[in-house]
Amino acid sequence: MTEGEMTEGEMTEGEMTEGGSSGGSSSDPIPVGTLAPFSQGLGWVGPNAARGRDxxxxxxxxxxxxxxxxxxxxxxxxxxxxxxxxxxxxxDQAGVVAMLGPSSSVIPNLFQPISDAGLPTLSVSAGTIQMNDVGGPDAYLWRTVPSDSIAGRAQGQYALDQGFESMAVSYKDDKGSQSFSASVADYFTGQGGSQVADVPLAIETDSYRSEVQEIVDSEPDVISMTAGTEVSALFMQNYIEAGADIPLFLGNDVLTPDFIERVGADVMAESPVFGQAPAPGPAFDQFEQRHRDLHGEAPGTFGAAGYDAMNLIALAAVRGGAADRETITQNINPVARPDGTEVSTFADGKSELEAGNEINYQGASNPQDFNEFGDPVGPFAVLEVSDASWAELTTFSADELTT
Amino acid sequence: MVLDPQFIWNGIVVGSIISVSALGLTLIFGILNFINIAYGDYMATGAYLAFALNAQIGLPLGVAIVAGVAGMAAGAVLIDKLVFEHFRTSSPVTLLIVSIGVAFFIRNLIRAIWGPTGNFYDVPIEANPNLFGVRYSVEQLSIIVASLLLLTAVYVLLRRTRIGIAMRAASDDRTLTRIRGVDTERLVLYVWIAGGAIAGLGGIMLGLDAQIRPNMGFTALIPIFAATILGGIGDPKGAVAGGFAIGILQEVSVVVVPSEYKFAVALAALIVGLLLRPDGLFGEATR
Structure with a gap:
């Protein structure tokens, strides 16, 4: 048990209900921050995560x-x-007691400030491998999405399972996409496959036709392409125009109904296109329904991760009996501990904690079982397009992906 | 290493778009003597007008293209009356800065109306036919044919018509042309109509070949400027030659240079061109 964690016996009745918190008086709202991209290149991430959080x-x-x-x-x-x-x-200056954190492209710049401020941060979208050995209570940092290296393994392993021996890797030229692509390529080549092309995709360009041609000319068995919606849509158009009948793996940012609609459901279904995403967590169905009730639409990418991060912060405060940074930091892991009673909503978790029981939060995006570096480890699904939606082809268990 | 002819074809398509766009930019510069930074956003506006009529209202693409071109021609005149006309006697630097303001306004207006995400015209996405190892689309063929027709038409306009001859005269010396009895304000009007229409067409071509997004014209400005300056700023035929040179160089370069440096290749070509041909490809710079 980490220093500062509170056991069942240590939680007094007063702590379990009110008081004992900092961040304002006992009647003030508890300030929680959300630092996410709401504009520019990843401007779609913040709104998706915020809707899930809400x-x-x-x-x-x-x-x-x-x-x-x-x-x-x-x-x-x-x-x-x-x-x-x-x-x-x-x-930090506003005194938030915890924060839903940003994406791969910026979070490495915040490792030190987060640690210096002692501000518990749960990133809802950063898959970067730079966080693989950074995080946990000592660093005040977690993420509610799996590492790219786990996702990369899922993609690479499926490619190997299909008998593909050579892979072309293409990615949007930013840190997040580079990180994911590197994970895929590292695993694929590490398991005996060969990488025959490495093609970055400029962020501001009007066509990827020549890049697609470069990939086709390298004659790969399979293509791994990682980018956000804008770049992926244009890449898909150029890939289809090129008549490239080469299986194509897409990054998990575009595994949404919106993307299928944008490119065209028929075209997507006819093309050998695959994706991989964390298998939905145990609480996903009820989360999806509540998201539809609240927002009138299905959750977007990272919506479930935002939902989980908000629940974990709130449950950590309840378990610790105080809404301050240190208490929340020391109670994030304990509310997701596998030996606790499984709960998937804040209400259930609060009820169990108040009854003196330990809990194991089961998330909507994944089970939220954290390793020592604050990374969730869970199953991954490989998907294909069917009937205008992403349908599961196969699932790799957490054990398969981590051993 | 054998060069895949597909890269050459891609370069010709991109070069056609750059040539047409550079032609409009250089026409405006020739008469008005300032670099219009908002030109890229004129292109985007033309593309979005056609998109609205085609993909949102459902008009046939041909009708939408004609309306988009006409709309942008009218829009260029309107912007001139609202903004640039008030700075007619200002220095080129002042006009350039004003055009930056216009560019920001237009781009954000587009974002406000159509949103920040990319869009496509209502044309099917399908595998292109293959001819001798080169895949081509109907849209690409249309772009090349339309650009050749336009370039020919502008050439004839400038060489064979009174308006064109007056434009060329004003491009050489606007004051002297006015003294000789030419209504240069009317010429300015014609140039905005022609320049706006060409910008609109360039934007629509770009949208057909790629996707329609708010900053599509702004990002296209780098190769367009490179083509314009490489060809000799103010020289229409130089702009066309520069456009094809830049387009083909950019697309072929991805074979040896990572594709994110495509624009750098355009700028490198510009530097080399200026070192070897400082007055432009045809030696008629800044006419």
Whole structure:
């Protein structure tokens, strides 16, 4: 048990209900930050995650955390490290007690500031391999999405399972996409496959026709292409135009109904296109329904991760009996501990904690079982397009992907 | 290493778009003597007008293209009346800065109306036919044919018509042309109509070949400027030659240079061109 964690016996009745918190008086709302890209290149990530977070928040503010509501302070990273650091400073000075954190492209710039501020941060979208050995209570850092290296293994292993021996790797030229592609290529070549092309995709360009041709000319058995919606849609168009009948793996950012609709359901279904994503967590179905009820639409990518992060922060405060940074930091892992009673909503978790039981939060995006570096480890599904939606082809268990 | 002819074809398509766009930019510069940074956003506006009529309202693509071109021609005149006309006697630097403001306004207006994400015209996405190892699309053929027709038409306009001859005269010396009795304000109007229409067409071509997004014209400005300057700024035939040179160089370069440096290749070509031919490809720079 990490120093500062509270056991069942240590939680007094008073701590389990109200009081004992910092971050304001006992009646003030608890300030929680959200630092995410709401504009520029990854401007779609923030809104998706915030909608998921708000689903959790609705329940949290009905049930209350230590008798208090949670109030969100939202800052935009603008997908740039400079704006991210600025936004982080704003949240830190505003006294938020925890934070839903940003994406791969900026989070490495925040490792030190997060640690210096002692501000518990749960990234809802950073898959970067730079976080593989950074995180956990000592670093005040977690993520509710799996590492790219786990996702890369799923993609690479499926390719190997299909008998593909050579792979062309292409990626949007930013840190997040590079990280994912490197994970795929490392695993694929490490298991005996060969990489025959490495083609970065410029972010601001009007055509990837020549890049697709370069890939086709390298005669790969399979293509791995990682990028966000804009780049992927244009790449898909050029890939289809090129008549390249080469299996294509897409990154998990575009495994959405919107992307299928944008490219065309028929075209996507006819093309040998695959994707891989964390297999939905145990709580996904109820989360999806509540998301539809609240927002009138299905959750987008990272929505479930935002939901899980918000629930974990609130449950950590309830378990610790205080809404301050240190208490939340020391109680994130304990509320997702496998030997606790499984719960998938804040209300159930709060109820169990108040009854003196330990809990194991089962998330909507994945089971949220953290390793020592604050990374969740869970199963991954390989998907293909069928009937205008992403359908599961096969699933790799967490053990298969981590051994 | 054998060069895949597909790269050459891709370069010709991109070169056609750059040539047409550079032609409009250089026409405006020739008469008005300033670099219009908003030109890329004129292209985007033309593309979005056609998109709205085609993909959102459902008009046939041909009708939408004609309306998009006409709409942008009218839009260029309107912007001139609202903005640039008030700075007619200002220095080129002042006009350039004003055009930056216009560019930001247009781009954000597009974002406000159509959103920040990319869009496609209502044309099917399908595998292109293959001829001798080169895959081509109907849209690409149309782009090349349309650009050749336009380039020929502009050449004839400038060489064989009174308006064109007056334009060339004003491009050489606007004051002297006015003294000789030419209504240069009317010429300015014609240039905005022609330049706006060509910008609109260039944007639609770009949207057909790629995707339609708010900053599509702005990002296309780098190769367009490179083509314009390489060909000799103010020289229409130089802009066309520069456009094809830049387009083909950019697309072929991905064989040996990582593709994210495509624009750098355009700029490198520009530097080399200026070192070897400082007055432009045909030696008629800044006419």
């Amino acid at each position: 689903v959790a928040l609705q329940s949290i503010n009905e049930e209350l955390v230590l008798g208090r509501e949670v109030e969100i302070n939202e800052q935009d990273t603008e997908t740039t490290p400079q704006a991210a650091v600025s936004g982080f400073t704003t949240l």
